[in-house]
Amino acid sequence: xxxxxxxxxxxxxxxxxxxxxxxxxxxxxxxxxxxxxxxxxxxxxxxxxxxxxxxxxxxxxxxxxxxxxxxxxxxxxxxxxxxxxxxxxxxxxxxxxxxxxxxxxxxxxxxxxxxxxxxxxxxxxxxxxxxxxxxxxxxxxxxxxxxxxxxxxxxxxxxxxxxxxxxxxxxxxxxxxxxxxxxxxxxxxxxxxxxxxxxxxxxxxxxxxxxxxxxxxxxxxxxxxxxxxxxxxxxxxxxxxxxxxxxxxxxxxxxxxxxxxxxxxxxxxxxxxxxxxxxxxxxxxxxxxxxxxxxxxxxxxxxxxxxxxxxxxxxxxxxxxxxxxxxxxxxxxxxxxxxxxxxxxxxxxxxxxxxxxxxxxxxxxxxxxxxxxxxxxxxxxxxxxxxxxxxxxxxxxxxxxxxxxxxxxxxxxxxxxxxxxxxxxxxxxxxxxxxxxxxxxxxxxxxxxxxxxxxxxxxxxxxxxxxxxxxxxxxxxxxxxxxx
Amino acid sequence: xxxxxxxxxxxxxxxxxxxxxxxxxxxxxxxxxxxxxxxxxxxxxxxxxxxxxxxxxxxxxxxxxxxxxxxxxxxxxxxxxxxxxxxxxxxx
Numbered sequence: 125x126x127x128x129x130x131x132x133x134x135x136x137x138x139x140x141x142x143x144x145x146x147x148x149x150x151x152x153x154x155x156x157x158x159x160x161x162x163x164x165x166x167x168x169x170x171x172x173x174x175x176x177x178x179x180x181x182x183x184x185x186x187x188x189x190x191x192x193x194x195x196x197x198x199x200x201x202x203x204x205x206x207x208x209x210x211x212x213x214x215x216x217x218x219x220x221x222x223x224x225x226x227x228x229x230x231x232x233x234x235x236x237x238x239x240x241x242x243x244x245x246x247x248x249x250x251x252x253x254x255x256x257x258x259x260x261x262x263x264x265x266x267x268x269x270x271x272x273x274x275x276x277x278x279x280x281x282x283x284x285x286x287x288x289x290x291x292x293x294x295x296x297x298x299x300x301x302x303x304x305x306x307x308x309x310x311x312x313x314x315x316x317x318x319x320x321x322x323x324x325x326x327x328x329x330x331x332x333x334x335x336x337x338x339x340x341x342x343x344x345x346x347x348x349x350x351x352x353x354x355x356x357x358x359x360x361x362x363x364x365x366x367x368x369x370x371x372x373x374x375x376x377x378x379x380x381x382x383x384x385x386x387x388x389x390x391x392x393x394x395x396x397x398x399x400x401x402x403x404x405x406x407x408x409x410x411x412x413x414x415x416x417x418x419x420x421x422x423x424x425x426x427x428x429x430x431x432x433x434x435x436x437x438x439x440x441x442x443x444x445x446x447x448x449x450x451x452x453x454x455x456x457x458x459x460x461x462x463x464x465x466x467x468x469x470x471x472x473x474x475x476x477x478x479x480x481x482x483x484x485x486x487x488x489x490x491x492x493x494x495x496x497x498x499x500x501x502x503x504x505x506x507x508x509x510x511x512x513x514x515x516x517x518x519x520x521x522x523x524x525x526x527x528x529x530x531x532x533x534x535x536x537x538x539x540x541x542x543x544x545x546x547x548x549x550x551x552x553x554x555x556x557x558x559x560x561x562x563x564x565x566x567x568x569x570x571x572x573x574x575x576x577x578x579x580x581x582x583x584x585x586x587x588x589x590x591x592x593x594x595x596x597x598x599x600x601x602x603x604x605x606x607x608x
Numbered sequence: 609x610x611x612x613x614x615x616x617x618x619x620x621x622x623x624x625x626x627x628x629x630x631x632x633x634x635x636x637x638x639x640x641x642x643x644x645x646x647x648x649x650x651x652x653x654x655x656x657x658x659x660x661x662x663x664x665x666x667x668x669x670x671x672x673x674x675x676x677x678x679x680x681x682x683x684x685x686x687x688x689x690x691x692x693x694x695x696x697x698x699x700x
Binding site for chain 1: 619621638667671672673675676678679680681682683684686
């Protein structure tokens, strides 16, 4: 229940993403006082089959001379301590959380290391460097795909294990933390190419607004007129599929006082269809428009309906498109810009949900179900629905720019200390997200949802995806990430 | 907004239910629930007849499955103003 503006600061995943993100950002800022509080972070190396050793596959981000296993253990201990503190504050079952977290963490790193094997990862022009005669050139995307696949196998074929892991498999929490870490990266990008970032942000807002004004009414009308759904079911479904998935479905259902079963059913559809989008869209966009990286990224942000799946799909698209461009277009784009296009768009959508829930609540209470002496709608609803991790993302972004703008030496020191946070820590959270999304996705839940699932599929692939792509193309066509 | 009474609100899959230590009101729609709540308040005499009572309904988030709670942690709460007019007074 939300009674005060600060409700939930210690007990929600949204806020804990902010606290974890800020903790690591402050750890990197401490480098300005000569401390090294981020160099312990482990990171995987590209390695070649037949030449496996810990030194070959792992290293510490900054601590020269540390044994890679020590770096990995410290990484495990730091993140276990922080996530357990959060889990305790959020009143999770701590024993189950620690056990599940440990298994997820170990699996994540094993998959991540496997995905770094040169035959899977390196581009064609680096085959000679690693002594390869063949390779798939999938970039870092293979690690993500593998994590997703392993997660889906567990979630659908080993349901007992999935149940055991579920206390710790929190893709939305992991991805929101990663997005706060990404605030550093967009800060770095803003220092490198302020004009491009400004254009990306402004066109992102415009594209979001245009798409949003089209999506909701079309899907609502389809639900009412073609599928003859009730007003509340149509509204909840329209919000879930048009805006930001589960959060929007629940916000809308709460705003219009719908029976709880409606957002629950829509949420199941959102989560399962997000998985299809995550599997299909990055490869599809890479194949049909290999020379439109920012359009593709933005179209993903407008189409994929959970933060976890959107960021995960954006990361995969970033890897696939860069690998493809290097192999077939002869250009090396900088990492992260396509992902950023996807996330920037999604974040505007997320920010808008509070306002939309408020507007819907007004319409429902004062027009659709008007009754004498009925409940009032408070402006605080906007704040309660506002995604708090966005505050962390914006705070880190602007703090980074502010600090780095004070001088080149300070900028260099901060950049070095922040690299493990926006690099390997962020990628690790992405990997945990991919694995967790798979673990909590149970396709058998679609059974018995025929009419709603059909409407969802038609609306998603027949309306949302094409309009999203057209809008993204109008606003972003021709925009290119900086080349190396 | 200050409330005269706080109740726990759930949906059991069929109807809305408002729980209080002194009564249990229910209804298929929220309007039905409010009417039944008015009846319960009149029956239990927690407040004098012919007064206006503000009831705060706190939605019990346990109605939402655990796995969804990571996406959203708030459903809705309601402030409702009820006129406690007994059938006798209403008829006058």
